Amino acid sequence: MSQNLTTIAFDADDTLWHNERFFKLTQDRFADLLRDYVDGHHLAEHLLAAEKRNLGHYGFGIKGFTLSMIETAIDVTDGRVPASVISELIAAGREMLEHTIELLPHAREAVEAVAGTHRVLLVTKGDLLDQERKLAQSGLGDLFDAVEVVSDKTPQVYTRIFDRHGTGAAHALMAGNSLRSDVNPVIAAGGWGVHVPHDLTWGYEVDDAPEDASRFRKVKNLGELPALVQEIG
């Protein structure tokens, strides 16, 4: 079987554009709103626990995050949180949905460079409408041959995507900031996983580097990706 790459996939949030910083800003505001009830450190723990507990119900995205904030606010205050604070949390979630996209350094040039030579995909989790809006606003939409918004990133999901839009996972490379979602499951599916670290990464997405490192690579930023793609061949 040829080792040649035909298909390059990119994660979106915190790989092509900033995202986690808006969650972080909102969490800071959340802590401010509830500082009379609970200290900030435990609050962050409570919120992450609620997010993880609710993933199976809500999936990934801002609407589920907003509902988890409301639930946590009620829990940590034993129901004493005023409705005005709940309103603020709803407003904070909505502001996240409206925030302006800021591309990360080298994002556009990396996608453009590999789009000239390979089939290029975007593979992202989150709320469908929100991800479509961000892609449209990013100005990168026309560079992608296909876009897949998925409810989770598992080896099975990557196998299906690379079979549908490419020539199978063995000829595909995925670049993203999350070892857990972007790198390890692609390698498990038989593809190449390239880690592009981001200084803010959600607790859920933290994972170890894969044990089988033959198809694992790490780059400092997306500026290094086109050369890596050429090198793999």
Added chain:
Amino acid sequence: MSQNLTTIAFDADDTLWHNERFFKLTQDRFADLLRDYVDGHHLAEHLLAAEKRNLGHYGFGIKGFTLSMIETAIDVTDGRVPASVISELIAAGREMLEHTIELLPHAREAVEAVAGTHRVLLVTKGDLLDQERKLAQSGLGDLFDAVEVVSDKTPQVYTRIFDRHGTGAAHALMAGNSLRSDVNPVIAAGGWGVHVPHDLTWGYEVDDAPEDASRFRKVKNLGELPALVQEIG
């Protein structure tokens, strides 16, 4: 151009399985929880207004509906709603996400019948994870050649879907309970639109029948669809 149908698409909620009844049940519970503050009739109006106002932010689905209920509860009580009621609304939304799928009469036999002769698609709005769960639980998943969860159902969206998975909209038929989302935009895209009325249809989805009726059909239930597909040819 041949008139031959190659592709049959189905809406999911309230076409293949019950859905609106769970929203209705939740709205009744919502009215019960807030009956001390506002009468039920106005409450339904307030809630529908919030849902419509929030569609651009939240899209279609249960998570956005839950956030709209919470927002409405705060609004109509001028912020006096207790946190215990908000918790109940979050729980009600979660129960909707967990409800058991009940297929509508003739759903399985209709999909099976046309799957033997045509390419069969599912096209649905809503939350990605929720729709995936319902499809898996319905037991119909293997009958479909492709499934598209979309953020809105416009002529452009149908054109893209039928180009990707079929042989263009001119050779495609879409069956669903919503004139606004399932029938009229497909006809505008050049395809056939078949209305399958459901006794509960959300206010947002109500629309007039299309002016150009040459590719518009109405059936009493999905049991009549296979014969109609044969008749169109």
